[in-house]
Amino acid sequence: MFTLLLYLLALGGLLISFGKDRHKTRLALMKGWKAFTNILPDFAVVLALIGIMLTYLSxxxxxxxxxxxxxxxxxxxxxxxxxxxxxxxxxxxxxxxxxxxxxxxxxxxxxxxxxxxxxxxxxxxxxxxxxxxxxxxxxxxxxxxxxxxxxxxxxxxxxx
Structure with a gap:
């Protein structure tokens, strides 16, 4: 329930930002997406290693x-x-x-x-x-x- 509230607050903030300045909001979303795609490969490797470790270690x-x-x-x-x-x-x-x-x-x-x-x-x-x-x-x-x-x-x- 708390997580849902945080998502709704984030969405509300995004909508307010979009209403104030569409261009800056789009730029911020593109920067965020770029940062996400840059960290995703490293993050996926870490998660895979953790998953493998937890699978094989009793x-x-x-x-x-x-x-x-x-x-x-x-x-x-x-x-x-x-x-x-x-x-x-x-x-x-x-x-x-x-x-x-x-x-x-x-x-x-x-x-x-x-x-x-x-x-x-x-x-x-x-x-x-x-x-x-x-x-x-x-x-x-x-x-x-x-x-x-x-x-x-x-x-x-x-x-x-």
Whole structure:
């Protein structure tokens, strides 16, 4: 129901924009479509990999690798995968939920999502060009450590 409301609000905003300035609205829609088609191949690959992974990894395997009882080694494995993976947030959170439903631990998924959002091993070369090597290493290192702190706090709050 809430999703329907958001779609209706978006449609209403689009109609208001179209009424105010048809040309700008068409340009905005074309830019949006171009951005969508540019990201679609990467997004499709990520979704396919996630689908394949969830198909072939049983809940027992997921629980053994990153389950509640995997402890710190499971958190470490999740953090490494999160640090080197480049997945947008709108894919990361549903993926974490799917993994939780299949036996992953709360703290393991918290550190996974935190490192995924904050640590950028893949993007480090680009970041170091703009901000410098020292700043990039410092930011990524602090983000990595902070991800574990966040995961432990979430584990205490949720009671994992």
């Amino acid at each position: 809940p027992h395997t997921i629980a053994a690798l990153v389950g509640k009882n995997s402890g710190f080694p499971g958190m470490l494995a999740s953090s490494i995968v999160g640090s080197v993976t480049l997945i947008p947030g709108f894919v990361a959170f549903p993926l974490a939920k799917s993994l939780l439903d299949r036996g992953a631990g709360i703290m393991q998924m918290a550190v996974f999502v935190s490192t995924l959002m904050m640590v950028g091993v893949v993007t480090a070369p680009l970041e170091s060009r703009y901000f410098g090597k020292k700043e990039t290493i410092l930011r990524n290192s602090l983000s990595y450590v902070f991800s574990f702190i966040v995961a432990m706090i979430i584990g205490m709050v949720v009671g994992a």
